Amino acid sequence: MTSANASGSGPMFKRVALIGMGLIGSSISHALRRGGLAGEIVGHARTAETRATALRLGLVTAAYRSATKAVVGADLVILCSPVGVYGAIAAEIGPHLAGGAIVTDVGSVKAAVVRDVAPHMPAGVHFVPGHPIAGTEYSGPESGFATLFDNRWCVLTPPTGTDQAAVQRLRALWEAMGSNVEVMSPEHHDLVLAITSHVPHLIAFNIVNTAAHLERVTDSEVIKFSAGGFRDFTRIAASDPTMWRDVFLNNREAVIEMLGRFAEDLAHLQRAIRFGEGETLYRQFSEAREIRKGVIQAGQDTAAPNFGRADGPAVTGAPTSVEPKR
Amino acid sequence: MTSANASGSGPMFKRVALIGMGLIGSSISHALRRGGLAGEIVGHARTAETRATALRLGLVTAAYRSATKAVVGADLVILCSPVGVYGAIAAEIGPHLAGGAIVTDVGSVKAAVVRDVAPHMPAGVHFVPGHPIAGTEYSGPESGFATLFDNRWCVLTPPTGTDQAAVQRLRALWEAMGSNVEVMSPEHHDLVLAITSHVPHLIAFNIVNTAAHLERVTDSEVIKFSAGGFRDFTRIAASDPTMWRDVFLNNREAVIEMLGRFAEDLAHLQRAIRFGEGETLYRQFSEAREIRKGVIQAGQDTAAPNFGRADGPAVTGAPTSVEPKR
Numbered sequence: 001m002t003s004a005n006a007s008g009s010g011p012m013f014k015r016v017a018l019i020g021m022g023l024i025g026s027s028i029s030h031a032l033r034r035g036g037l038a039g040e041i042v043g044h045a046r047t048a049e050t051r052a053t054a055l056r057l058g059l060v061t062a063a064y065r066s067a068t069k070a071v072v073g074a075d076l077v078i079l080c081s082p083v084g085v086y087g088a089i090a091a092e093i094g095p096h097l098a099g100g101a102i103v104t105d106v107g108s109v110k111a112a113v114v115r116d117v118a119p120h121m122p123a124g125v126h127f128v129p130g131h132p133i134a135g136t137e138y139s140g141p142e143s144g145f146a147t148l149f150d151n152r153w154c155v156l157t158p159p160t161g162t163d164q165a166a167v168q169r170l171r172a173l174w175e176a177m178g179s180n181v182e183v184m185s186p187e188h189h190d191l192v193l194a195i196t197s198h199v200p201h202l203i204a205f206n207i208v209n210t211a212a213h214l215e216r217v218t219d220s221e222v223i224k225f226s227a228g229g230f231r232d233f234t235r236i237a238a239s240d241p242t243m244w245r246d247v248f249l250n251n252r253e254a255v256i257e258m259l260g261r262f263a264e265d266l267a268h269l270q271r272a273i274r275f276g277e278g279e280t281l282y283r284q285f286s287e288a289r290e291i292r293k294g295v296i297q298a299g300q301d302t303a304a305p306n307f308g309r310a311d312g313p314a315v316t317g318a319p320t321s322v323e324p325k326r
Numbered sequence: 327m328t329s330a331n332a333s334g335s336g337p338m339f340k341r342v343a344l345i346g347m348g349l350i351g352s353s354i355s356h357a358l359r360r361g362g363l364a365g366e367i368v369g370h371a372r373t374a375e376t377r378a379t380a381l382r383l384g385l386v387t388a389a390y391r392s393a394t395k396a397v398v399g400a401d402l403v404i405l406c407s408p409v410g411v412y413g414a415i416a417a418e419i420g421p422h423l424a425g426g427a428i429v430t431d432v433g434s435v436k437a438a439v440v441r442d443v444a445p446h447m448p449a450g451v452h453f454v455p456g457h458p459i460a461g462t463e464y465s466g467p468e469s470g471f472a473t474l475f476d477n478r479w480c481v482l483t484p485p486t487g488t489d490q491a492a493v494q495r496l497r498a499l500w501e502a503m504g505s506n507v508e509v510m511s512p513e514h515h516d517l518v519l520a521i522t523s524h525v526p527h528l529i530a531f532n533i534v535n536t537a538a539h540l541e542r543v544t545d546s547e548v549i550k551f552s553a554g555g556f557r558d559f560t561r562i563a564a565s566d567p568t569m570w571r572d573v574f575l576n577n578r579e580a581v582i583e584m585l586g587r588f589a590e591d592l593a594h595l596q597r598a599i600r601f602g603e604g605e606t607l608y609r610q611f612s613e614a615r616e617i618r619k620g621v622i623q624a625g626q627d628t629a630a631p632n633f634g635r636a637d638g639p640a641v642t643g644a645p646t647s648v649e650p651k652r
Binding site (some may be wrong): 084108133134135136137138143145147148150151152153155182186191192193195196199200201202203204205206207208209210211213214216217219221222223224225226227228229230231232233234235236237238239241242244245246248249250252255256258259261262263265266269270273274276277278281282284285286287288289290291292293294295298300301302304305306307308309311312313 | 332342355410422459460461462463469471473474476477480481508517518519521522523525526527528529530531532533534536537538539540542543545547548549550551552553554555556557558559560561562563564566567568570571572574575578581582584585587588589591592595596599600602604605608610611612613614615616617618619620621624626627628630631632633634635636637638639
């Protein structure tokens with residue numbers, strides 16, 4: 001599987017080892033092959049089923065049961081498993097990593113990843129943690145696709161003292177896979193993602209469960225009448241439970257801090273409802289529209305109504321503005 | 327504007343008056359014209375701009391500044407304004423309604439609508455409250471489209487003693503506009519919608535505002551890294567603030583009850599995070615997937631990853647299942 005990348009100067013890495021081949025690992029394979037960015041892609045998966053699927057789909061040319069065997073000779077190793085097993089994997093593969101190799105990951109938390117992985121990295125190996133902020137509610141090797149990272153952000157959180165050439169090589173790779181790249185500290189990453197990803201997922205999981213356990217409203221009613229807003233939450237709440245368990249166990253402080261702010265603000269809104277304070281509600285609801293405009297202008301979501309769902313308007317003309325009006 | 331409906335037996339109503347022509351009012355016009363269901367459609371809007379737009383788009387053949395004039399001679403009147411002004415409108419139009427006319431509405435709350443509107447309905451006029459559970463984050467007369475109600479549910483909440491023939495005529499109309507129809511009490515409607523629509527909107531408004539007012543995370547970061555889940559909430563939070571203010575002011579008890587349940591469940595999850603109870607988190611997250619499957623099976627959402635957003639996979643093949651796995 002030798003191919004040239006877009007610049008015609010050959011692949012950016014000779015042998016890429018994917019440790020884990022779920023939604024993100026398989027999407028990386030698609031994006032690497034789209035760009036001709038890797039001379040060879042091999043992978044490790046825990047289950048025989050995933051290994052067989054990865055080979056069948058052509059995600060990798062070799063699929064290993066042993067993570068240790070997968071990393072032999074790789075100049076880039078990407079951890080794509082749930083973050084809860086990173087420590088054990090790092091301990092296992094550490095002694096077998098090639099000199100000069102770059103090790104990175106795609107985990108949704110970063111401080112805990114540095115804590116768990118860095119101690120196992122031998123001298124001469126460059127550990128550059130990363131997090132592509134992209135995904136869908138589906139999981140497994142068949143759910144990946146080449147465009148997943150296009151125009152999404154990938155955050156790199158190299159610990160102090162990391163080799164800058166390694167950081168630049170990884171940045172160039174993510175950019176070649178379609179991403180924008182930003183570098184920040186692991187701790188700041190965890191704080192930002194707590195509010196933009198972790199708490200939103202937690203409250204989506206939570207409201208779906210609240211709805212499912214009401215005595216006076218049936219599950220059937222919750223499902224039938226979900227188009228009023230609830231269905232959007234069910235999509236987020238369909239995300240991989242193992243991945244999300246590990247995220248919350250490994251970003252406790254930031255998540256609990258953000259949940260505290262969320263609860264405080266929600267109590268404020270609830271009090272406004274209780275006492276009929278329409279002005280407060282109107283003001284808060286209007287302000288939220290501004291952030292939506294920013295998200296669309298930044299290219300991070302579609303402006304099409306209902307996300308452009310199949311049941312939306314057939315016309316492609318611009319809908320009316322989201323300007324608040326009385 | 328005379329046309330025959332699908333059954334070839336002529337329009338179902340001779341003259342339909344839309345009181346308010348925003349997203350829902352304009353979509354009703356599109357759906358009525360698609361099916362040839364109305365002999366004539368006229369409307370009332372408060373602003374000259376909306377009236378001009380409605381005429382330009384052909385939503386109505388006459389657009390009145392006065393709601394009273396709009397309802398003259400109408401055999402169907404549909405209130406499509408924010409529910410906070412229903413009482414005043416009902417008092418105004420009541421004396422001018424035609425004998426035998428059906429008056430309905432599209433408001434997101436129902437007990438308060440019965441309270442505010444019913445006392446103003448003269449004898450011989452049939453008041454059948456309704457709520458089509460469909461919408462987008464856009465508002466105004468240009469945001470409507472004919473397919474908005476297709477395969478969505480419309481709930482009718484006729485007060486005890488309502489003429490059953492009137493209920494049946496309205497049911498048939500909504501079915502002809504593409505909807506499924508269910509009849510329930512106003513109080514039960516308000517409880518069901520509190521959990522499937524009102525509380526989801528409130529927590530979306532709330533988290534967007536929480537994110538916007540953090541000291542340690544900038545608005546720019548919130549927007550850039552929104553693809554991790556937050557962007558979905560910004561869409562819901564872009565909904566019309568006037569409409570939602572009125573919803574919360576008019577469904578206080580059910581919303582506060584559901585918020586209490588939501589907060590209780592969220593505290594339970596937060597405690598599990600604090601004490602590192604991975605099993606509890608995994609179990610709760612896994613259960614949420616079942617509800618998502620029900621929503622898709624019921625045809626209330628697309629199974630396409632990320633709602634089928636334009637940045638999703640190009641292939642139309644089925645993605646992998648949302649079965650939980652360890």
